[in-house]
Amino acid sequence: MSHDPAKTARIDFEPAGVEVQTIPGESILDSARRAKVRIASACGGRGICKSCIIHFTGGDIPPPSANDRDFFSSSKLGRGWRRACQCSAIGDSRIHVPARARAESARMQVDGSEFWVQPEPLVEICTIELTRPSLAYPKADFDRLVDRLSMEKGSREWTIDPETLRSLPATLRRNHWLVQVVIFENEIIAIQPTQTRLVGLAVDLGTTNIGIFLVDLHSGNTIASTGIENPQGIYGSDVISRIGTAAQHPEKATEMHRLVVDAINQAATSMCEAHQLATDQIVDIVVAGNTAMHHLFTRLPVRGLGLAPFTPVITRAMDFKAREICLKSAPGARIHMIPNIAGFVGGDHTAMLIGISAHTESRTIVALDIGTNTEISLLHQGTITSLSCPSGPALEGGHISCGMRASTGAIEAISIAGDSLRIKTIGDTDPIGLCGSAVVDATAAFFLAGGLNHRGKIARDYRHTVLQ
Ligand code: FES
Incomplete structure (x- = not known):
């Protein structure tokens, strides 16, 4: 049937039961993205x-x-199989998205062995009671606040966040002139009722998953934590795909930024609600991510990361107001971006090195941060040497005909016992593919069964009832 490419068509996606009208020329993958129908796109299309x-x-x-x-x-091909990024609709059609392409990340572990550190928050608080203004004392609200603050904290060049200033008169009067002032260096970043719990947000911005932690800044204890899938995955599961897409299509870079901010906002809001907190109690935020995630989050151009010599825009620490990117928090709360080390060794690795006190370590140590992008550091005689390598495709079964990410239905363990092959799937459901751990297991089982030699080569003339 001939189709006018300037016309739109209707697609019914199954089993989602979602219908979408195409935009002429867009790929099926793009139509699915617009309709929020999940189709995996490891290479970003x-x-x-x-x-x-x-x-x-x-x-x-x-x-x-x-x-x-x-x-x-x-x-x-004759039976209608295609790749979603390689074709566009030519007329109304019905498309089934197989389970493997719909798979969501199932394993998002954010817990670990926590160790207590003395909290030293960058923000400080001061409880202040102001005298009410009167005809005899009509001084401006802010000036009276600063006078009291200087008495409590000493004289400084006090400034106030403009949003906090806008709400100052109402906050003072609503709280009968007794308030808790939240300060970052010389700036008043929030005015709250007294005894308001101070909360910090820590974000581990990974390529595949995002770990989000709500922390009590008084005690240093973690109030809540959660792991969510990085929604940028629709633009490719590895950083190279996302860098390529963002560099070529600025509007998609903006979309990637927005997706992550929305996801963090949603997760932070639910965690706050579950603990009877408000998001405006979040007064300080720290974010660590690999250099590509860092640049997309801060809306920095990523083109330099995709071309040799893979130059980042910045490796130093960055500080900016959370509201600049619409991250929910107290009006003047800041986001502190942990410094990157190089184009592909990011702030997440810096955070790990800080976490293990690498700067004071005298032993020779290899420290690994295994993720979609794996970073490795060698600590030896006071020098830290770091490098990185992509490992996501290995973890997610990429480049394997039945490979998939660690999701429900993925085979995660394989062993051979006598003449039988044993498999275990995530969620104990029917198998729909293999994730990375199954590939490692399969290799080990094949080796133990004599099918592989010690160099990883398949043994000649090998015969086994299970492995053919
Ligand atoms: S081939 Fe379509 S997303 Fe990779």
Whole structure:
């Protein structure tokens, strides 16, 4: 059937049961993104992975792209299999998204062995009681506040966050002139009722997952923590895909930034609500992430990270107001970005080095931060040497025909016992693919069964009832 490429078409996505009207020329992957239908896109739509496989089960089936002709067998192409980033709708159609392409990240572990550190928050508080203004004493609210603050904390060049200043008159009067002043250096960043619990937010901004921690700044205890999937995953599961997309399409860089901020806001709001806190009690925020996540979060250009010599815009620590990026918090709360080390060794690794007190360590140590991007440091004789390597594809079964991320239905463990092959899937459901740990297990099982030699080569003439 001929189709006018300037016309839109209707797609029914199954099993989501979502219908979307296409924008002429957009890929099926883009249509799915707009409709919030999940289709994995490990390479970010560059046509070099196997994650966005879809099945046209009805309606007009687009002809396969040259790329897909190389990728699928002719029988699969004939039955309507395509990759979502490699085709566009040519008319109304029905598409089934297979379980493997719909898989969400299931393992998001944020707990670990915590060790207590003496809290030294950058913000300080001061409880202040002001005299009411009168005809005899009509001094401005802010001036009276500063006078009292100077008496309590000593004379400084006091400033006040403009948003905090706007709400100052109402806050003072509502609290009968007795308030808790929150200070960062010389700036008043919030005015609160007395005894308001001070809360900090710590964010571990990973490529695949985001760890979010609500911390009591008085005690240093973690009030709540949660792990969420990084929603930027729709633009590729690795940093290179996202850097490429963001560098080529500034509007997508903005979208990636917005997705992460929205996700953190949502998670922080639910954690606060669960603990009878308000998000405006968050007075300080620290964010650590790899350099690409750092740049996308702070809306810095990422082009330099995608081209040799992979130059970041900044490696130093950054400080800015949370409201500049609409992150929910107290009006003048700041975000502190942990400094990066290099283009692919980011603030998350710096945080780990701080966490293990690398600067005071005298032993020779190898420290690994294994994630989608793995960073490794060698601590030796007072010198720290760091490097990084991508490991996400290995962890998520990338470049394997049945590979998938660690989600429900993924085989996560494999062993051979005698003549039987044992598998374990996440969620104990029917298997739909293999995640990285299964690949490691399969290799080990194959080796133990004599199918692999010590160099990883498949043994010649190997025969086993389980492994063929
Ligand atoms: S091939 Fe389509 S997202 Fe990778």
